[in-house]
Amino acid sequence: MIRAGKPGMEGMGQASGYAAHLRRELAARSRRWARGKPHVESYGSDPVIVYAPFEGRHGNFLDASYAAIAGRAEWMRRFAKIHAQGRALPKAEFESTGEAARRWRELDSSMSSDALLMNVFCAPGVIESQALRNMLGIDEDAEPVFGWKAHVPLASGRFDRTEVDMRWGGLLVEAKLTEADFQTRAARIVEEYRDFDAVFDREMLPRVELRSARRRAAIEFAEEFTQEWEHPAEDDLLARAFHAGLVAQAREAEPVVAGYASYQLIRNVLAAYAEGCSFCVLHDERRPDLREAWYRVMAAVMSADMRVRCKVLTWQELAAFAPEPLQEFLDLKYGIVAPGRSSSMEAGIRESF
Secondary structure (H helix, E strand, C coil): CCCCCCCCCCCHHHHHHHHHHHHHHHHHHHHHHCCCCCEEECCCCCCCEEECEECCEECCCCHHHHHHHHCCHHHHHHHHCECCCHHHCCCECCHHHCCCCECCEHHHECCCHHHHHHHHHCCCCCCCCHHHHHHHCCCCCCCCEEEEECCEEECCCCEECCEEEEEECCEEEEECCCCCCCCEEEHHHHCCECCHHHHECHHHCCEEEEECCCCCCHHHHHHHCCCCCCCCCCCCHHHHHHHHHHHHHHHHHCCEEEEEECHHHHHHHHHHHHHCCEEEEEECCCCHHHHHHHHHHHHCECCHHHHCCEEEEEHHHHHCCCCHHHHHHHHHHHCCCCCCCCCCCHHHHHHCC
16 A cells, blocks of 8 residues: 655664564575575675576576566666675676676676566566556556656756666666665755755755765874874774774764755656656655655645645565465565565574674
8 A cells, every 4th residue: 555654763773673674584584595597695794695696597586586687688687787895795706607707787686676677566566557557556568668868957057867766658766675775965966956945845854964074194193193102902892993993083083064854755756747757755664754754744745636646555565466486485484475475484583693
């Protein structure tokens, strides 16, 4: 069900807690799902599983969804986007892929919201569902466009060619999964959009203070360190705490500029306004912090016409319209099940993290 609600926002600590908890659960599920499929885990204490294509299939995708993607050049182009943290990943050298040292793509990641979005909307039977079309307000004969380039007008007469996760007819969609938030941006940049004051009450939008960081040379910290010889600590906890204190002190000394929270939402609402489209945030029900952040932005929309075109939907609500093979895939890999149903692996997954 698409719904709206009153504004509110969880504390930043609680918000990051929701994201971290979901990442741990998805990682545990992916370790099971990845068995028998070419994959690696990222380096670090909180590893992420990434998959490689093999034999016309891809471990991060439902077979039917991947086949549909591979059959359409415009959908397959989404795989051209290189993984932003590719250097933190082992090289992909799997004999079955036929691609030695393949560079990792964003859609290879088990945490990718874009991969989840394409898994769902590229699966046969989903966009054909009249019930889903009715709920989302899709009345034209259109197919999803992923990574759609919007033209958001600026006051200068130029355009911000922002990328929207998906456009389906007259609907723009921002998809989220484990991302921490909707990003922040300096106020002077946000307020340069042509329709900013026509759409939003700027006083009601969530504000943040942004610090303009710069790399500091070691010599700038010289007076913070003793020049006398000291015995090393038995463990590195004291050293870590001391270093963290220096970083916090340096952070406090950085200049502060005014900014807006949830910049992606503000920008995409403006994109929808300019195009005469609706805008929907698609998130996991285990991320109430993202829903509350969206409510705060919706509450600041002054245009009555635009306000009724703002929507929110969970992956779980969307799963109710999915064909049975897709529902099973979403359950096993993501723990996403339709309202009123329980995940088939809930108990075992909960015990593993």
